[in-house]
Amino acid sequence: MNDQPNRPHQPYDPYGQQPQAPQAWPGQGYQGYQGHQGHQGHQGYEDPQAAQQYTQQWQGQTWETQNHQAVPPAQAPDPETAILTPQSPPQRPAGPAGADASAAGYGPATVGGNTRVTDAQRARAEGRSPVIEPGMQPAALTALLGLLLAGAAAVGTYALLVPLVVLQAVTAAGWFRLNGMWPARQGIALGFAGALAADAALLASGRSPAAILGTLGVWVLLALVLQLRSHADPDERMYGLMATVAASALAIVAGGYLAAAADAVTVGAVAVAVAVPARALPLPTPASVVVSLLAAAGAGIAAGQVTDLGTSGALLGAGAAACALIGHRVASYDYPSRFVHFTAGVALPLAAAAPAVYVLGRALA
Known part of the structure; x- marks a missing residue:
């Protein structure tokens, strides 16, 4: 016989220790543990609700719950026209010197799987126009460059080369920046080299316009070969090819001032400088x-x-101005930056007017 009084059965503890409440994390209350008092015997462990009292429940915020906000599928915005609301991005460790977590011209990366949108796409989504005209300061520079072309054409062919080369260089650089490709040194150098080759061919051929067409054909083939050797993605290679061909074509076509008659260049450049x-x-x-x-x-x-064109200069001036306004509109499109305005916004009106100056000058001479 055991003379010991009946005592409630205690769970076997091989280490001779009683269960203790686990320590709470700093700053976080531990609410899931209620202790084991009042639940004695095997009943406290057989009851599912009582057993849950010994289960630790995390009430705090983790890194994921702080920085990743779940977006319900029904409320997720369209990836193509998503408008990103301003929010504080999560802190990231500092990268190499000069590295930026987000690319210029794009909104912050989203956690809902949305693609990043450009400033032009954001403007369209918000109902704003993506067209921003360059303004008076780039227009004044265009007028100055046009007057330089007009005065140099009156002096002579080699004097015309100086402002023409400046126009061709700014045209090549401005086109790449207008398309969001920067610095793109290889493409800019290729387009400018094509313009210089066309100028040399014009001088060597007695200012024949066939030199422009021949140089343009060779440079399109050269740009195609260079892009085929690129290791970029197919979409990026195609985009780079089109930008390179367009920049080269505009810079080469600007050489039409060198092929046109001196009087036509004077009238056309003055008209653009005013328009x-x-x-x-x-x-x-x-x-x-x-x-x-x-x-x-x-x-x-x-x-x-002042020249031999007389009143027919009105038609030449109006035609050159119409082409210049097209170039001005192109330089205003797709939410351009100030750098675009002071490159493409200055050069594209004059470059676009070059074919009209040559054609109308030959027709009205």
Whole structure:
């Protein structure tokens, strides 16, 4: 017989220790543990609700719950037209010197699987126009470069080369920056080299326009070969090929000033120098276009009186101004930066007007 009084059965503890409440994390309350008092015997472990009292429940915030906000599928925005709301991005460890966690011109990366959108896409999604005109300062530079072309053409062919080479260099650089490809030194150098080759071919052939077409064909083939040797993705190679071909074509076509008659260059360049600042006036777009064309026609008449074109300079001036306004519009598209305005915004109006100057100059001579 055992004379010991009946005692509740205690769970076997091989180490002779009683269960203790686990320590709570700093700053976090431990609410899942209620102790084992009041639950004696095997009943405390057979009851599922009581057993859950010994299970640790984490009430705090982890790194994932802090920085990754779940987006319900029904409320997830369209990846193509997503508008990113400003939020504080998670802190990332510092990378190499000069490295930036987000690329320029793009919104912050999202945690809901949305693609990053460009400034132009954001403007369209928010109902804003992606077209920003360069303004008066780039227009003034265009006017200055146009007057330099007009004055140099009156001096002689080799004097015309100086402002023409500047125009071709700025055209090649501005086109790549307009397409968001920067620095793109190889493509800019290739386009500018094509322009110099076309100028040399024009001088060697007696300013024959066939030199422009021949150089353009060779440079398209050269750009194709260089892009085929690239190790970039197929989409990036195609995008680079089109940008390189377009930049080379614009820079080479600007050599039409060298192929055109000196009087036509003088009239056309003066007309562009007047049309672009008139387009930059604070007027509604249709009104500014009309004012620009009328001003260019008047400038063409005035410059034609100095040259042999006479009143026919009005037609040449209006045609050159129409092409210049197309180049001005292209430089304004896709939410451009100030650097684009001071490169493509300055050069594209004059470069686009070069074919009209050559064709109309030959027709009106």
